[in-house]
Amino acid sequence: MATSANRKSLLKVRAMDFITSTAILPLLFGCLGVFGLFRLLQWVRGKAYVRNAVVVITGATSGLGRECAKVFYAAGAKLVLCGRNGEALEELIRELTASHATKVQTHKPYMVTFDLTDPGAIVAAAAEILQCFGCVDILVNNAGISYRGTIMDTTVDVDKRVMETNYFGPVALTKALLPSMIKRRQGHIVAVSSIQGKISIPFRSAYAASKHATQAFFDCLRAEMEQYEIEVTVISPGYIHTNLSVNAITADGSRYGVTDKTTAQGRSPVEVAQDVLAAVGKKKKDVILADVLPSLAIYLRTLAPGLFFSLMASRARKERKSKNV
Ligand SMILES: NC(=O)C1=CN([C@@H]2O[C@H](COP(=O)(O)OP(=O)(O)OC[C@H]3O[C@@H](n4cnc5c(N)ncnc54)[C@H](OP(=O)(O)O)[C@@H]3O)[C@@H](O)[C@H]2O)C=CC1
Numbered sequence: 363m364a365t366s367a368n369r370k371s372l373l374k375v376r377a378m379d380f381i382t383s384t385a386i387l388p389l390l391f392g393c394l395g396v397f398g399l400f401r402l403l404q405w406v407r408g409k410a411y412v413r414n415a416v417v418v419i420t421g422a423t424s425g426l427g428r429e430c431a432k433v434f435y436a437a438g439a440k441l442v443l444c445g446r447n448g449e450a451l452e453e454l455i456r457e458l459t460a461s462h463a464t465k466v467q468t469h470k471p472y473m474v475t476f477d478l479t480d481p482g483a484i485v486a487a488a489a490e491i492l493q494c495f496g497c498v499d500i501l502v503n504n505a506g507i508s509y510r511g512t513i514m515d516t517t518v519d520v521d522k523r524v525m526e527t528n529y530f531g532p533v534a535l536t537k538a539l540l541p542s543m544i545k546r547r548q549g550h551i552v553a554v555s556s557i558q559g560k561i562s563i564p565f566r567s568a569y570a571a572s573k574h575a576t577q578a579f580f581d582c583l584r585a586e587m588e589q590y591e592i593e594v595t596v597i598s599p600g601y602i603h604t605n606l607s608v609n610a611i612t613a614d615g616s617r618y619g620v621t622d623k624t625t626a627q628g629r630s631p632v633e634v635a636q637d638v639l640a641a642v643g644k645k646k647k648d649v650i651l652a653d654v655l656p657s658l659a660i661y662l663r664t665l666a667p668g669l670f671f672s673l674m675a676s677r678a679r680k681e682r683k684s685k686n687v
């Protein structure tokens with residue numbers, strides 16, 4: 363009489379016989395091979411897409427923009443680095459050109475200094491870039507500021523400043539560069555939004571509003587530009603360890619000046635920049651670069667809005683208590 367152990371090993375042998383005597387194993391390896399080949403092709407195409415491309419990056423003086431500059435430079439892009447601080451841009455260019463850690467041919471970056479809250483300066487910057495390079499292949503709208511404050515205490519001037527930097531500035535720069543992209547029927551616009559472009563959290567009204575507006579505008583742009591074969595990628599990161607919270611403005615317009623714990627514990631901007639490069643190479647349309655909790659919060663906002671609003675109200679109560687606001 364066969365014992366249960368014998369029966370189990372007999373079953374195992376029969377299962378192995380079945381797998382090896384049928385087409386399952388070759389099919390499995392075939393699928394894995396096709397998948398691997400697809401990923402490899404995608405990677406090669408992504409690399410070729412960025413190599414020698416004219417890539418404009420705003421907010422290149424610090425944080426994510428600075429790291430994006432490094433990864434796009436190493437990938438062989440012809441960079442146009444933008445920011446308000448000319449010295450910081452010059453220092454970055456020195457750093458980039460001194461590094462030899464790449465196998466592809468690199469190009470000395472060009473820099474343009476302008477303030478995104480100044481519409482005239484944006485138009486002049488776009489004209490200078492087009493005059494110099496003839497075209498722009500990829501525009502990375504990365505620059506931005508954050509904000510902290512209660513809605514009741516915040517002046518409308520502060521609301522406007524955040525909207526001008528995070529929304530109207532990128533919109534104006536995009537509009538200034540679009541006609542040349544349309545003419546060539548080629549181009550790629552990237553908008554660095556935030557998880558707060560998908561959900562609003564208390565005491566971030568101006569910031570969340572500017573990022574929701576960003577998401578909406580660039581989603582519309584994607585649909586309208588499809589006929590010209592112009593790509594649009596919206597990237598929504600969670601917390602990144604940068605100076606964003608230090609540089610944030612408060613209800614009265616003064617600088618916040620503190621690195622929040624959430625920011626300090628955020629992802630490394632180096633890794634996020636690599637993800638941005640990969641998303642651009644794959645021509646992704648909408649990318650969330652965050653941990654599980656913020657991603658779940660987005661689903662919760664859609665599927666159970668009542669519960670999400672209660673959670674946000676409780677978050678506001680707790681923060682009000684702890685900060686006495
Ligand atoms: N850090 C985070 O946790 C997250 C960040 N993001 C987004 O990532 C992007 C980059 O931010 P991050 O690197 O974190 O922050 P940083 O504060 O480190 O960088 C912000 C950049 O924006 C530029 N900038 C700010 N205001 C203006 C302006 N008026 N005109 C031109 N440039 C301006 C700054 O340049 P300068 O001051 O030298 O002119 C700086 O280079 C932002 O859009 C932000 O909203 C999204 C999700 C999370």
Ligand SMILES: CCCCCCCCCCCCCCCC(=O)OCC(=O)COP(=O)(O)O
Nearest residue numbers: 508509556557558599600601607656658659662
């Ligand atoms: C089914 C379980 C669902 C659990 C949901 C819990 C809801 C918790 C809310 C989490 C909120 C996360 C907010 C993430 C915000 C974020 O990543 O923002 C990125 C930024 O732009 C940061 O800028 P800031 O200036 O605010 O530091």
